[in-house]
Amino acid sequence: MTTAHGGKQTGNRLVTGIPGPQSAALQQRRDRAVAAGVPSVLPVATERGGDGLLVDADGNELIDLASGIAVTGAGNPAPAVADAVAEQVSRFTHSCFMVTPYESYVRVCEELGELTPGDHEKRSALFNSGAEAVENAVKIARHATGRQAVVVFDHAYHGRTNLTMALTAKNMPYKHRFGPFAPEVHRVPMSYPFRDPEGMTGQQAAARATTQMAKHVGAENIAAVLIEPIQGEGGFVVPAPGFLRAVADWCAEHGVLLIADEIQTGFCRTGAWFACEHEDVVPDLITTAKGIAGGLPLAAVTGRAEVMNAVHAGGLGGTYGGNPVACAAALATIETMRTRELAAAAQRIEREALRRLDALAERTPAIGEVRGRGAMLAMEFVRPGTTEPDTEFTARVATACHEAGVLVLTCGTYGNVLRLLPPLVIPDALLDEALSVIEHAVAAG
Structure with a gap:
């Protein structure tokens, strides 16, 4: 299955919907065994990792912009x-x-x-x-x-x-x-x-x-x-x-x-x-x-x-x-x-990502601010013309990214910040692909 995002092909990374049948089956087992107070952002069953990728039980390749919440920066596994x-x-x-x-x-x-x-x-x-x-x-x-x-x-x-x-x-x-x-x-x-x-x-x-x-x-x-x-x-x-x-x-x-x-x-x-x-x-x-x-x-x-x-x-x-x-x-x-000089790698991620995200902010009134350092970057979403947090818009963007096979996280006191924590070893092509998905998700709003 080939999915297009803003005219850019993401290739054959997704072979089922998200979540796929194997992940859905695990979710049913989870519901019967795991306490409800322990949530998951995305109900996919991870089977293996890579430099910037997570592969689920259904064979879907997800571009990882979460790094296990800033844990696997050096590789998964290095x-x-x-x-x-x-x-x-x-x-x-x-x-x-x-x-x-x-x-x-x-x-x-x-x-x-x-x-x-x-x-x-x-x-x-x-x-x-x-x-x-x-x-x-x-x-x-x-x-x-x-x-x-x-x-x-x-x-x-x-x-x-x-x-x-x-x-x-x-x-x-x-x-x-x-x-x-x-x-x-x-x-x-x-x-x-x-x-x-x-x-x-x-x-x-x-x-x-x-x-x-x-x-x-x-x-x-x-x-x-x-x-x-x-x-x-x-x-x-x-x-x-x-x-x-x-x-x-x-x-x-x-x-x-x-x-x-x-x-x-x-x-x-x-x-x-x-x-x-x-x-x-x-x-x-x-x-x-x-x-x-x-x-x-x-x-x-x-x-x-x-x-x-x-x-x-x-x-x-x-x-x-x-x-x-x-x-x-x-x-x-x-x-x-x-x-691998990963501090310098984080600086390169910052330069490329901010170039794309700043340009996106210029044409998107819902983006109140783009901010961060290195491979710790974020967009804060607001109702256009105000600083009022737009939690619903943020959730829609995150969901669209997930459905397209890009794992992103939200954060913020008001739940209106999309945060990007790519592994420091992410290949340039994968980062470019993920940013294209984000651009499309924000434009679709």
Whole structure:
């Protein structure tokens, strides 16, 4: 079956409708076995992956602009990751680092010390998920400072555990009826250039936020300010230039630790190893996960040695944290990112995609803004002539892309942002094909 999109042929990628009969059959089994609270964006049964492709049980090839939510940037699988995992599994799968240590855990921590921003002495601790890393970063900050308050931002997303739900801004679906939540979490305005008053600079937006911190919380009570350098689930919000730097300077002045949540932005996703580098900001603590291990569950907190080492022995850890198989995957992923120069690849994706998306925005009044960095790009849809979110239009565009075999995700506090997270290894031809599908879906509206 050959499908045309805006006059451009996408070839024989789709052999059935989406979902096909094998995927539909799995969906019926899923409905009988899996809790309804665990959703899926697209009900297709993935059987294998590739550089920019997912192949389902019916033989349909889907162009992947999701990367498992920014996880498989180095490939799905990257050959070196598959080899490293197989080799490690053949030797041992687990011992628990807190029982008997192993070199791969130490090597991952050494790599994190080298790669993360700043040339100060660092230490790391490994965990399983982004939410777990964020929770532990807050624990560390509170212990090291002796303070309790944590400041977060409008539109932020930091996870689904009890503490991270308190840190996350959006109620539905993340927080609704799951309370009560952890105390001593305070929220201030984020720099959101598309929705801020016209002409507001990054420094002015930072002053708005830090004034609230000082007034409503008191700097002397704040253990940490937790921020995504580019917000993820909140809408791929890129703060105005200078905002992150000004917040960091305020934290340093008042003895407040700056925690950078780089779980979605890290590991070359934005065209640098970490998004903080775009603003020359060196956080006190940085949380990482997602792209760190090529699809295996691994997360980390990396920070200033004196801060990380402030916690007593036994205060950090977990049975599976830094599992040897995940560590092997992480080391191979990092090496793949180096050898294939995937930060530069993300920059190339940005140039090509923004060229197409900016041109699309010029002829589409429903696109309020195109934004992002590297291979972390988005379009925010609004009712023409306003900033009123158009969630329905966004959903129609996403559905049209899915039906045409292009996997995209939506996000944003208002559900009106289409986000693109292609693998950093996506071939140029596949990216071009996917962008043509998006253009057609937006034009059809």
